[in-house]
Amino acid sequence: MGGTNSEFAVVNARGEIVGRDSIPTAGHNDIYEYIARLKNGVDALLKRTDTQGRVRAIGVCAPCANRYTGCIEASTNLPWPSPIPLASLLEQAFSLPASITNDANAAAAGEMAYGRARGMKNFIMITLGTGVGSGIVCDGHLLSGTRGFAGELGHVIVDAGSERDCGCGRRGCLETYCSASGVVRTALEMLSASGDESELRDIPTESLTAKVICEAARRGDKIAGEVYDFTGRMLGRACANFAAYTDPEAFILFGGVSKAGDLIAVPMRAAMEESMLHLYKDRVEILFSSLRDAEAALLGASALAWDLSEN
């Protein structure tokens, strides 16, 4: 469930997507109308895939979803007031057990079940998208914490003196630098501070996206390259600190901004190794998620649902 669309899929025991569809998230009068429309969509999908009556459980990933309470708490990206008791609403609508978690934890669960992290006991999944999310796996266990809010690394303050306002109400969070909008912010700052030529100057501000900047950097645009260099370095410095928490074997990058590939990973690695404690130096890999964007959250949510159907 995202701020724009809600994707849903039937996933079989081998982690294959049997069928999928989506509905818009917004445009409903209230959460009940949304659930009703979702139910229509899912029922049609079950019919189309001939899986009626064979579904074992429902797994959902949604922003600010709390696995412990089954509620979406304090989301700024969804059109309804929080908290939303999503798990129980779904259980009632579908007469099936339902589990919810946030996007970043679902991505980590999916990566561990089906992706690059298969067999890995210690890694940190970092989702660089509209926001910056994370899922921390330590000693083989996806960390939850007291109320299910472990792993909010996008809201670690990486620069206490920063002027960058974050959606969370504070300043200088990692998200303000390494999310898609953080990349655009860096570009706007650099364009205004520098006199250098850049193809980005021909693009209206409202059309400037992390992707557009990435493409310009690939074509050799100097400022666009510096934007990703800065983004990668901010991420690398943050990850040097993150290593001191759980001694991971890898950081796994996921989400739109990570599509920049080496444009972000090369400066990230350099900054990370520069600022890393000797104990972790040259020992932590930087990997890219092997799950397709469009599938990672669906598969991660399904991994949670399997846990549920076994209990």
Added chain:
Amino acid sequence: MGGTNSEFAVVNARGEIVGRDSIPTAGHNDIYEYIARLKNGVDALLKRTDTQGRVRAIGVCAPCANRYTGCIEASTNLPWPSPIPLASLLEQAFSLPASITNDANAAAAGEMAYGRARGMKNFIMITLGTGVGSGIVCDGHLLSGTRGFAGELGHVIVDAGSERDCGCGRRGCLETYCSASGVVRTALEMLSASGDESELRDIPTESLTAKVICEAARRGDKIAGEVYDFTGRMLGRACANFAAYTDPEAFILFGGVSKAGDLIAVPMRAAMEESMLHLYKDRVEILFSSLRDAEAALLGASALAWDLSEN
């Protein structure tokens, strides 16, 4: 095992210290001579407490001890070259299973077994002593990580622009602000930057300790008070970030600097709540260890040894 002394004790199944003694850590030609002297001391203690032949296992806490490898790795506080295969040296000397871990993890294990954290599933133990160490318990489990180096929060860089050199070779680590020597450093900086009266000015630099500064602050010395205020605020800001990793229910403070009590906890709490993400606000306690300093490490090491004797 500390840089100065090695304390040892016989601990019974109820977590009571039956007897204890110590030897100096330094002053031996090599690690073998040290182990031989330790064995003499321990044998005498076993005789004195009438526990010969009834000891089940050995637990040790030492700086930079790695539970996974059984080695002390890269310690700057011990007089021998690293790595030191301490666990196997002890197993040979005593013909008993031996387990080692670092001070901070042992303190967390002791706190969970016998102290304030009994029954707590999510907390972070922060040891403010010669260095700054930590033990992270999340979802009921003391985090180890890939190579046993999880929880080095003293070496999270809290100020990237800092001029403060750390023993680890980098700058701006939490340890450079919140260890005993960090407190002294802050005092020296403040004394030189301020023109205010202070009883600290009458104390020769080499006699200035965190304890002396704490006593001055208690007597109302303005600069000494500001030193602890600054120390607490640095710690609080760091802990606001730490909360985003494991969603703890408490930070538990331990070690010499934490003896300042409210002098450190009050500014710590204020700074922590100021910079905390809304998800964690007003939900994380700041507690002081209930274990006596002199016993915490011994009891923590013994908690590890019980695990060992059960396997």
